[in-house]
Amino acid sequence: MSQKKPEKLIDENDIRLDGRKFNEMRPTKIEVGILANADGSAYIEQGKNKILAAVYGPRETHPKHLALPDRALLRSRYHMAPFSVQERKSPAPSRRELELSKVIRESLEPSIFTEYYPRTSIDLFIEVLQADGGTRCAGITVASVALADAGIPMRDLISACAAGKVEGRLVLDLTDVEDKAGEADMPLAYQPSANAITLLQMDGMLTGEEFEQAVNLAMEGCKQVSQIQKDALRAKYTVAKEGEGEKEETEEGEEE
Amino acid sequence: MPVFYERRQLVTPGDLLAENDYVPGENTHKENGKIYATRVGLVNYEDKRVYVVALKSFYEPLIGDTVIGKVVEVTLGGWVTDIRAPYLAMLRASDALERPFKPQKDDLPSLFDVGDLLIAKIVAYDRTRDPLLTVLERGMGKITRGQIMEITPAKIPRVIGKQGSMVTMIKQETGCQITIGQNGRILISGKSPEDERLAVMAIRKIEQEAHTTGLTDRVTEMLKKEKGNKEVKENVTEETGKTD
Amino acid sequence: MASKVRQKRIAQLISHEKRLDGRELTDYREVQLETGLIERAEGSARVRLGKTEVLVGVKFEMGEPFPDTPNEGVLTVNAELVPLASPTFEPGPPDERSIELARVVDRGIRESKAIATDELVIEPGKKVFVVFVDVYVLNHDGNLIDASSLAALAALLNTKMFNYEVKEGEVKIKPGYKPLPIRNYPIAVTLAKFNDKLVVDPGLDEEEVMDARLTITVEKDGKICAIQKGGYGHFTAEQVVEASKIARQKSEEQRKLVVKE
Numbered sequence: 197m198s199q200k201k202p203e204k205l206i207d208e209n210d211i212r213l214d215g216r217k218f219n220e221m222r223p224t225k226i227e228v229g230i231l232a233n234a235d236g237s238a239y240i241e242q243g244k245n246k247i248l249a250a251v252y253g254p255r256e257t258h259p260k261h262l263a264l265p266d267r268a269l270l271r272s273r274y275h276m277a278p279f280s281v282q283e284r285k286s287p288a289p290s291r292r293e294l295e296l297s298k299v300i301r302e303s304l305e306p307s308i309f310t311e312y313y314p315r316t317s318i319d320l321f322i323e324v325l326q327a328d329g330g331t332r333c334a335g336i337t338v339a340s341v342a343l344a345d346a347g348i349p350m351r352d353l354i355s356a357c358a359a360g361k362v363e364g365r366l367v368l369d370l371t372d373v374e375d376k377a378g379e380a381d382m383p384l385a386y387q388p389s390a391n392a393i394t395l396l397q398m399d400g401m402l403t404g405e406e407f408e409q410a411v412n413l414a415m416e417g418c419k420q421v422s423q424i425q426k427d428a429l430r431a432k433y434t435v436a437k438e439g440e441g442e443k444e445e446t447e448e449g450e451e452e
Numbered sequence: 453m454p455v456f457y458e459r460r461q462l463v464t465p466g467d468l469l470a471e472n473d474y475v476p477g478e479n480t481h482k483e484n485g486k487i488y489a490t491r492v493g494l495v496n497y498e499d500k501r502v503y504v505v506a507l508k509s510f511y512e513p514l515i516g517d518t519v520i521g522k523v524v525e526v527t528l529g530g531w532v533t534d535i536r537a538p539y540l541a542m543l544r545a546s547d548a549l550e551r552p553f554k555p556q557k558d559d560l561p562s563l564f565d566v567g568d569l570l571i572a573k574i575v576a577y578d579r580t581r582d583p584l585l586t587v588l589e590r591g592m593g594k595i596t597r598g599q600i601m602e603i604t605p606a607k608i609p610r611v612i613g614k615q616g617s618m619v620t621m622i623k624q625e626t627g628c629q630i631t632i633g634q635n636g637r638i639l640i641s642g643k644s645p646e647d648e649r650l651a652v653m654a655i656r657k658i659e660q661e662a663h664t665t666g667l668t669d670r671v672t673e674m675l676k677k678e679k680g681n682k683e684v685k686e687n688v689t690e691e692t693g694k695t696d
Numbered sequence: 697m698a699s700k701v702r703q704k705r706i707a708q709l710i711s712h713e714k715r716l717d718g719r720e721l722t723d724y725r726e727v728q729l730e731t732g733l734i735e736r737a738e739g740s741a742r743v744r745l746g747k748t749e750v751l752v753g754v755k756f757e758m759g760e761p762f763p764d765t766p767n768e769g770v771l772t773v774n775a776e777l778v779p780l781a782s783p784t785f786e787p788g789p790p791d792e793r794s795i796e797l798a799r800v801v802d803r804g805i806r807e808s809k810a811i812a813t814d815e816l817v818i819e820p821g822k823k824v825f826v827v828f829v830d831v832y833v834l835n836h837d838g839n840l841i842d843a844s845s846l847a848a849l850a851a852l853l854n855t856k857m858f859n860y861e862v863k864e865g866e867v868k869i870k871p872g873y874k875p876l877p878i879r880n881y882p883i884a885v886t887l888a889k890f891n892d893k894l895v896v897d898p899g900l901d902e903e904e905v906m907d908a909r910l911t912i913t914v915e916k917d918g919k920i921c922a923i924q925k926g927g928y929g930h931f932t933a934e935q936v937v938e939a940s941k942i943a944r945q946k947s948e949e950q951r952k953l954v955v956k957e
Contacts, residue, residue, distance in 0.1 A: 235510065254510075254538035265580075268538075291795045298792040302908075305928045307465075309481075309490065314579050316538045344465050347509035347606075349479065349490035352466030382923070389466045389488055392930035396910065398923035399803050404944060407920050408937045415933060426464045429492050433462055433507045 205374055206363045214243070214371065221357065221369040221417055226338060226428035229345050236346025238428070240338035243371060244328035247335050249342040253318035263317070267310035272301040272320040274335055280327045296332050303336050303356070303385040303395035309349045318348060329372035329381075330358045336385050336395065341425050345432070353425050354394055356385035357417030359410040361402060366410055368417045382410050386418035459496050460663070463489040463504060470502045477503025493606075494663055507663070511537045511605040511635040513574050513583040518592075520600065520633035521585065523568045526561050529553075533570065536602070536635045539582045543572060547586035569595040571631055571639065591631070598629070598641030599648055603659045605636035610662040611655055618658065618668055625675040626651040650678055698901045706905050710890045716901065722942060724897045727846070727953050731854040739855025739876065743847035746899060747837035749781075750844045752829060752851040754876075758818060758867065759826040769816025769824040773802035775831035775844060782836035796926070801831060801845050803922035804882035804913035811852065812877035818860075818867060825857070827876070838900035841911050841924075842950075845884035850954045852878055882921055883950045885943035886911040889931055894939055896946055910936065912943035916951070920944070 206212050216222070222243030231237035234250035257263035274296040278284050289297075300322065308318065320343070322335040333356035340354045360370045362378035375381045380400025387394055393411075402410060455470045457463060467489045469480060476482040479491040480502055489495065493506040513519075513535070521533035521541060530544040545553035545560060564570060571592045576584040587593045603611070612619050612632060623630055628642035628651045638655060642648040654671050661667055698706075706716055713721055725746030734740035739754035761768060775798035777785040790798075805811060816825040829851065831844045855876040860869050888898035888906035898906055907929025913922035920940060925931065931939070 236508075256538075256540055291790075291799065294792050294795045295799050298796055299925070302926060302928055306930050313538050344492055345508060347491060347506060349481075350465040351481065351483075351488065351490065353464065387466075387930060389468065389486075390483075390930065391932055393925070393933060393936055394930045396923055396925040396931070396936060398920065399807050401807060401915070401919050401921050403919050404940055407940050411933050411936055426467075429464045430462050433492060 204363070205377060206365060206367075210365070212362075212367065213373065216369075218365055218367045219413060219416065221420055222371070224334075224421065224424050226341055226424060228341060228428050228432040234342075234346075236342045236344070236348070238338045238341035238345055240334050240341075242330070242334045242337075242369075244326060245324070245331055245334045246326040247331060247338050248323045248325060249335065249339040250321045250323075251318065251339075251342045251346040251348065252321075253346070254313040254316035254348070255319075257315065257317040263315045266314050268308070268313040268315075269317040270301055270305045270308060270310060270320065271317055272304070272322065272339070273297050274300050274322045274324070274332065276324040276327060276331070280324045296335075299395055299397065300332060300336055300339065304339060304343070304354055306392070306394050307340070307350045307352050307354050307387055308343065309351070312349060318343075327372065329370050329375045330383070332356070332395075333358050333369075333383050333385065337421050337425060341428060344429055352387045352389040353422060354385050354387050355418040355421035355425060356383065356395060357414050357421050358383040359414035359417065361400065361406060361410070366406060366413055368413055380406075380410070382407075382414060384411065384414035384418065386415055386422075388419065388422050455497055455502070457495045460494045462492070462507075463495045464492050465490055467495075469495055469504075470497070473500060475501045477501045479504035479506050479509075505663070506606045508604060509606045511535065513537050513539065513541070513577045514634065515574050515577055517574045517634040518632070519572055519574060519585070519635040520595070520631070520637035520639060521570050521572055521635075523564050523566050523570065526564070526566060528555070531560065531564050533572070533585060535583070535585075535633075536605075536637065537583070541572075541574070541583040541585050543570070543585040543587065547575070547584070547588060550588065564594055569600060569639075571595060571633070595639055598639050599652070601638045601640065601652055601655055603636050603638065603655065605634065607659045607662045608632060608634055608636060610667070611638065611658050613668060618671070621668060621672055622651055622654050622675070625672065625679070626654070650675055653678065698904055702901065703905045706902055707890060710893050710895060710902075713893065715895070717899065721893065722896045722946065724842075724946070724950065725899070727950075729846070729850055729953060731850055737851075738857065739851045739853075741847045741850035741854055743843050743850065745839060745843040745846070745897070747835060748839060748843045748900075749833075749835040750840065750847045751832040751834055752844065752847040753832065754851045754855045755828045755830070756857065757826045757828065758823055761817070761821065761824040765813075766821040767817050768813040769811070770826040771802070771806060771811055771813065771829070772826065773798045773805065773829045773831065773848070775801065775833065777833050777836070777840075781833045785833075785836070796924070797833075797840055797844060798831060800841055800884065800911060800913075800922065800924045801829070801848050803924075804845055804884055805829070805848065805852070807921040808880040808882040808913070808915035810849070810878055810880040810882055810915075812879050815877045818862060819865070823867075827852075827855075836900065838903045839886050839897050842884050842886050842897060845882065845913065846950065846954060849881060849883070852876060853954065881916045881951050881955050882913050883947035883954075884911050884913040884922070885946045885950070887939045887942060889929060889935060892935075894935060894942065896942065910939050912940050914944050914947035918944050918948075 224242040227239045236251040336356035361380040382398040385395030470487045491506040493504040521535040525532035533541045572585040631639040640651045728744040731741045737753035742751045777794045856873040908927035911924045
């Protein structure tokens with residue numbers, strides 16, 4: 197039971213199937229601190245992607261022998277729910293999920309001050325509840341926010357976005373259909389304050405010049421994502437700030 | 453002047469706060485002459501120092517801190533204690549008994565058992581080992597009455613107030629004994645559950661409004677108002693809110 | 697694991713654009729290639745890249761095609777970090793390292809369409825050839841990806857399929873062999889980053905010190921068909937673009953070792 201490939205992915209006006217231009221990201225919304233038990237958590241909706249991230253830690257490492265003497269051990273698990281994709285996926289971790297868990301961990305660890313908490317572990321869980329292409333990028337984006345929500349000190353938030361090639365044109369933030377039918381997909385994760393790329397993968401075919409353009413396009417997307425992350429964190433803590441002004445407040449007239 | 457935010461603005465990790473001759477304070481780090489926030493919080497500039505008051509953080513043990521811990525395991529030589537930190541803390545028998553520990557005679561669980569809450573002090577802590585506790589000081593030891601509240605450790609200074617002004621006021625208004633653990637646990641022990649509830653309410657309000665000004669007065673006013681209402685409801689049974 | 701002193705020395709040398717074994721920053725170690733050494737396999741090759749040693753065997757089976765590609769044969773790549781290859785390899789199910797290795801090698805072959813999978817159909821929609829590429833790491837001295845990719849390509853070029861005909865829905869083997877149809881020659885080039893320096897083909901001791909690695913797989917016309925960043929450090933955009941240029945250049949040299957024009 198596979199999806200029928202659509203006739204054209206980009207029309208004569210350079211508009212994609214979902215109405216976007218080549219350099220437009222899908223509408224993205226992030227909520228912070230939505231799970232009660234986790235030390236930090238966040239939820240992202242990006243187009244049809246729905247992904248949850250939760251952080252436990254820093255906490256004692258179990259099993260103890262895995263603990264590192266000089267820093268915290270970051271463990272991450274990227275997992276897709278069986279109902280997240282068109283054809284039900286077995287709950288057992290697939291090779292793809294194991295590879296993604298690894299590259300996601302490697303994309304986030306540079307930003308965390310793991311050296312502050314030797315012998316502990318920081319456990320990160322990314323659960324894809326619904327998938328529509330670009331889940332590892334959305335996963336990194338929401339995981340970074342969850343880490344900030346957990347109060348874990350970081351050099352920066354990591355934002356991620358994929359660029360790719362569809363029907364001969366370079367585009368930003370590919371959907372599943374675009375990824376499957378397109379010529380190349382290139383997920384990239386970025387640490388803005390250090391101008392650092394912490395995740396980079398590609399499958400497909402790109403010339404050298406296309407590759408360079410795709411990198412720049414993806415980085416532009418990441419900068420947009422970064423703003424969305426910051427806004428989400430500010431929104432969570434600004435609710436608490438309601439009613440505050442810039443000046444000294446007077447006592448009377450305060451509503452409970 | 454190379455600063456990029458106004459005082460008390462909300463910043464997120466990676467935000468560039470200041471440059472060059474500024475000194476990085478709490479929850480910031482300096483790299484290549486630039487100072488960035490490392491946590492979500494309110495930025496502040498004091499002389500040449502820039503720091504962030506974190507709105508969300510966890511407790512990091514500090515030698516000398518008073519903490520409220522929960523025993524999670526009794527071992528041969530002491531008690532493993534959860535102090536809401538990345539590390540479990542250890543209370544050795546020698547730091548709990550006023551006389552030398554005799555393994556054959558002393559039955560550790562009868563002194564403190566799994567699940568018991570303790571007021572303790574951190575006496576040792578470094579990068580290579582878990583924090584060590586002692587209960588051999590006045591006011592320390594097993595908690596036998598009252599209720600425990602948990603709040604974000606970052607807000608504890610606000611609950612204490614300048615030179616203890618806030619907590620002293622709450623004690624006066626509610627008649628409760630209040631012991632504050634730096635690790636975000638607070639023991640409230642009053643003459644009645646109703647008195648304790650007032651104290652809990654006050655502390656919750658502080659937690660939510662910790663970043664605002666004029667808080668002490670607003671909390672005082674709230675307590676006075678609640679106590680006024682209480683007199684009216686004196687003869688009615690009511691459910692008290694439960695806290696940990 | 698190399699001592700701290702040695703690690704410091706390696707980092708120092710590289711910052712002065714020198715390497716411990718005397719190589720230039722963009723030099724590969726010496727490659728020794730041998731093919732056809734496992735007769736039981738339909739194709740095989742062994743690559744020694746410096747002291748890193750990888751053996752790849754190719755085997756065929758007949759099976760069903762994937763539902764969304766009914767007229768194509770199937771490729772599956774597996775990698776094993778055999779415990780004897782390194783003190784850090786333990787017996788057990790594939791861990792994330794071996795899975796990453798297999799998937800990166802797979803990506804290069806698959807995305808470059810190196811194997812003409814449309815010529816592996818026995819009965820359209822029903823029966824196709826399944827090509828198993830098994831990567832067997834025998835000694836780990838760094839840069840398993842490039843060594844494995846090279847060996848996999850050599851093994852595929854070495855692979856022979858038996859002649860057959862389909863009679864009454866049954867596959868009948870005929871005498872003689874033909875080579876597995878190969879249309880592209882993907883070459884993986886891995887660079888390691890040390891601060892602002894990029895180094896090709898990191899040895900094991902260099903891998904222990906590097907910030908991160910970037911593998912760029914290049915197909916025969918110079919297009920990039922797979923990229924994989926690994927390790928805990930990062931690259932700048934400029935470094936990534938520079939790496940791609942170095943990779944495209946080096947891939948041409950490495951390809952000559954495997955593909956005799």
